[in-house]
Amino acid sequence: MTESVLDYMIRLGRAAREASRVLARASTAQKNRALQAAAAALDAARAELVAANELDLANGRASGLDAAMLDRLALTPKVIDGMIEGLRQVAALPDPIGAIRDMRYMPSGIQVGKMRVPLGVVGIIYESRPNVTIDAASLCLKSGNATILRGGSEAIHSNQAIARCIQLGLAEAGLPAACVQVVETTDRAAVGALIAMPEFVDVIVPRGGKGLIERISRDARVPVIKHLDGICHVYIDVAADPEKAIRIADNAKTQRFAPCNTMETLLVHQGIAEQVLPALAAIYRDKGVELRGCQRTRALLGEGVLAASEEDWSTEYNAPILSIRLVDSLDEAIAHINRYGSQHTDAIVTENFTDARRFLTEVDSSSVMVNASTRFADGFEYGLGAEIGISTDKLHARGPVGLEGLTSEKYVVFGDGHIRT
Incomplete structure (x- = not known):
C-alpha cells in the first residue's frame, strides 16, 4: 500500500522529534564536526550540485519562471562558495546552547538564572533558493534543533543534492540522519501537514513570496517566524x-x-x-x-x-x-x-x-x-554566520534570525535542600 502524504509527514515529524532530543545533548565539537564535514562534502560535490541545478534551471525555463526567480534558483560557483563559507562560519560561532546568565541569589537562599536551550524541531518552507537548505540546516544544527526542510518544487533536484552532502556531515559526526530532513515529495499537501503538527514541530519559518507566507500565517497551528514584504x-x-x-x-x-x-x-x-x-x-x-x-x-x-x-x-x-x-x-x-x-x-x-x-x-x-x-540587512553581513530568514514580527525574534533566534531560555534554579516556607 502506498504511503499517504500525511503519513509520510507524520513519519518525518516523529523522526525529527526523536532526533531533536539527541541533538539537544550533542557537544559543540560534535555539531561543529558535522558542519565542517558537510562543507567538505559540498566542496567535493560541486559537479554533482551543478548538474542537479541545471535540471532545475532547465525545468524552470521550460515552465516560464521569470528572470528574478531563475536568479534565485541558480547554484553558481560563487553561491556554492558562499554555502561552504556559511557552514564554516557557523561552525566557528560560539555555541549558545547551555549558556547560563543572570545567576543570582534570592533572599530565600536559592540561586536563579536562565539557560539557553533549543526550540526543538524547526520546519522551514521556502521557494527557489537552494542555498537556503544549507543556511537553515547549519543554523538549526548548531543551535541544537532538528529541522524539516520543504523547498520549492522548482529546486527539488538541487535540494536533494545538497541534502546528500548534509547527510554525509551528520554521519561523519555520529548524529542521526533525521536531524536534517528534506521533504522529498513536491505535493503541496506536505506543507499543510507540516504547519499543522504541533506535537512534532515547534516553529515554522517560511521564506518565499507573499502569497506563501500569508497562507502559512493563516493556516498554521504552529508558531511562525516571518516577514511578508521587503518594501x-x-x-x-x-x-x-x-x-x-x-x-x-x-x-x-x-x-x-x-x-x-x-x-x-x-x-x-x-x-x-x-x-x-x-x-x-x-x-x-x-x-x-x-x-x-x-x-x-x-x-x-x-x-x-x-x-x-x-x-x-x-x-x-x-x-x-x-x-x-x-x-x-x-x-x-x-x-x-x-x-x-x-x-x-x-x-x-x-x-x-x-x-x-x-x-x-x-x-x-x-x-x-x-x-x-x-x-x-543580512545574517552573513551581521556576523550571524547565516540567517534562517528575516523576521518583522516583534515577538521572539526580529530582523535577521541567526543562532540566538532559534533558541529560547528556561529558568534554572539551584538549591541545597531549600524548601519554601
Missing part, C-alpha cells in the same frame, strides 16, 4: 553628503534586484534633490531601472519618469523598478516609511547626528541604518 526605503536627508548619498542609493537598488533588502522607494529631501537626483537618475537609466516618481520628481528629472501611483508606494517590485518621492522634512519621510513600509529595512543618509538619532528612534523597522545600504 525598503533610503531617505536622503537635507544634511546628506551628496557623494555618499549617490553611492548608497545606487547600491541599495542595483547591487541585486531580487532580494528582500533591496530598496524599492527612494525618498529625497527637496533641499538636496537637485544635487543628487539627476546624477542618480542617469545611473539608474544606465542600469536599466524604470523610474516612477511623484509630480515634483517628474518636474525635476523630465521625460522618462513615469507617474507613481498610490499603489507604487506599497509595492515590493523585486525588479529593476524604483519609485521616488520628494519630501519637505524628516517628519514627512518618517511618516511615509511608517505608513507604506513593511518594517523590514530602512536607511537614512545624513551628516546630522540629531536627524540620524530621530530616524533610528522613530522608524519602526527590524533594521534601521545610518549612511549604509539596505543591502547589508
Whole structure:
C-alpha cells in the first residue's frame, strides 16, 4: 500500500522529534564536526550540485519562471562558495546552547538564572533558493534543533543534492540522519501537514513570496517566524553628503534586484534633490531601472519618469523598478516609511547626528541604518554566520534570525535542600 502524504509527514515529524532530543545533548565539537564535514562534502560535490541545478534551471525555463526567480534558483560557483563559507562560519560561532546568565541569589537562599536551550524541531518552507537548505540546516544544527526542510518544487533536484552532502556531515559526526530532513515529495499537501503538527514541530519559518507566507500565517497551528514584504526605503536627508548619498542609493537598488533588502522607494529631501537626483537618475537609466516618481520628481528629472501611483508606494517590485518621492522634512519621510513600509529595512543618509538619532528612534523597522545600504540587512553581513530568514514580527525574534533566534531560555534554579516556607 502506498504511503499517504500525511503519513509520510507524520513519519518525518516523529523522526525529527526523536532526533531533536539527541541533538539537544550533542557537544559543540560534535555539531561543529558535522558542519565542517558537510562543507567538505559540498566542496567535493560541486559537479554533482551543478548538474542537479541545471535540471532545475532547465525545468524552470521550460515552465516560464521569470528572470528574478531563475536568479534565485541558480547554484553558481560563487553561491556554492558562499554555502561552504556559511557552514564554516557557523561552525566557528560560539555555541549558545547551555549558556547560563543572570545567576543570582534570592533572599530565600536559592540561586536563579536562565539557560539557553533549543526550540526543538524547526520546519522551514521556502521557494527557489537552494542555498537556503544549507543556511537553515547549519543554523538549526548548531543551535541544537532538528529541522524539516520543504523547498520549492522548482529546486527539488538541487535540494536533494545538497541534502546528500548534509547527510554525509551528520554521519561523519555520529548524529542521526533525521536531524536534517528534506521533504522529498513536491505535493503541496506536505506543507499543510507540516504547519499543522504541533506535537512534532515547534516553529515554522517560511521564506518565499507573499502569497506563501500569508497562507502559512493563516493556516498554521504552529508558531511562525516571518516577514511578508521587503518594501525598503533610503531617505536622503537635507544634511546628506551628496557623494555618499549617490553611492548608497545606487547600491541599495542595483547591487541585486531580487532580494528582500533591496530598496524599492527612494525618498529625497527637496533641499538636496537637485544635487543628487539627476546624477542618480542617469545611473539608474544606465542600469536599466524604470523610474516612477511623484509630480515634483517628474518636474525635476523630465521625460522618462513615469507617474507613481498610490499603489507604487506599497509595492515590493523585486525588479529593476524604483519609485521616488520628494519630501519637505524628516517628519514627512518618517511618516511615509511608517505608513507604506513593511518594517523590514530602512536607511537614512545624513551628516546630522540629531536627524540620524530621530530616524533610528522613530522608524519602526527590524533594521534601521545610518549612511549604509539596505543591502547589508543580512545574517552573513551581521556576523550571524547565516540567517534562517528575516523576521518583522516583534515577538521572539526580529530582523535577521541567526543562532540566538532559534533558541529560547528556561529558568534554572539551584538549591541545597531549600524548601519554601
